[in-house]
Amino acid sequence: MQHVCTGLHAAVSDVLFLPIINMNPVNHSCMFSTLSFTERQARELCTETACVTFDQPLWLKAVEILASNSLNDVCRLGGFHMLMSFLGSNGTVMSGSGFSDALEIRYGPNAVTHMMSGKSFSRALRGYLLVDAAVTARLMSLVIPECSCSADVEAGSVDVVSEHIDVGSVEQLMSAFTSVWSNS
Numbered sequence: 001m002q003h004v005c006t007g008l009h010a011a012v013s014d015v016l017f018l019p020i021i022n023m024n025p026v027n028h029s030c031m032f033s034t035l036s037f038t039e040r041q042a043r044e045l046c047t048e049t050a051c052v053t054f055d056q057p058l059w060l061k062a063v064e065i066l067a068s069n070s071l072n073d074v075c076r077l078g079g080f081h082m083l084m085s086f087l088g089s090n091g092t093v094m095s096g097s098g099f100s101d102a103l104e105i106r107y108g109p110n111a112v113t114h115m116m117s118g119k120s121f122s123r124a125l126r127g128y129l130l131v132d133a134a135v136t137a138r139l140m141s142l143v144i145p146e147c148s149c150s151a152d153v154e155a156g157s158v159d160v161v162s163e164h165i166d167v168g169s170v171e172q173l174m175s176a177f178t179s180v181w182s183n184s
Contacts, residue, residue, distance in 0.1 A: 025058055031065050035073050042072075049074050056081040080121075087125075088118030098180055102134070103127045105176050134173030 023030035035052065042050035053076045054062050062075045077085065094100070095116065103112045107127060114120035115127055 026061065028061075028065065031058070031061055032069065035062060035065060035069075035071050039071055039073055048072070051076055053078050056085070084118040084121055086118070087121065087128075088116075090128075091116030091118060091124075099131065102131055102173055102176055102180075105172050106130060130173055134177055137174050138177045 021030055021034060025031065038050040038052050042048070050073045052062065052073055055078045059075055059077050059081070065071070066073055066075060091100075100112050100116055103115060107115065107123065111120060111123060112127075115124035118124065
């Protein structure tokens, strides 16, 4: 930050209001003027490249405008949409692996479809944590055979099971993975 932030700076308590663009954000000229403005601001602040964060629909439009007009900006996808995209890509990569079958033990098939596409974010995150706990418990039972991990999971004493994951769901997933493991 010391290399980027050189020159005169406003005091800590100063608030600077940037202009509001009173246009439809989907409009090409609105996006282009916004990206041109951020590029000028970056140049004034002696920054090589401006980084602008958009939500997914506007991000697609902004990347298209940047590519066609060769502006010196970088468009970032917003945090929530980036996580949704990540969960959707995991669902695509894991399709056909039995991951959705494991999730269907706890959730319905329609819910699993939304979870695998990344649309049902909170449910997908909880399902991924449940599968992670079940796989970890299964792997621990293989690594340490004398340890009865299923009994430990029922007692709630396994470290991989957090207090937010119900033990019954983990036990169901463990038995499902055991049957899948023995069939493969």
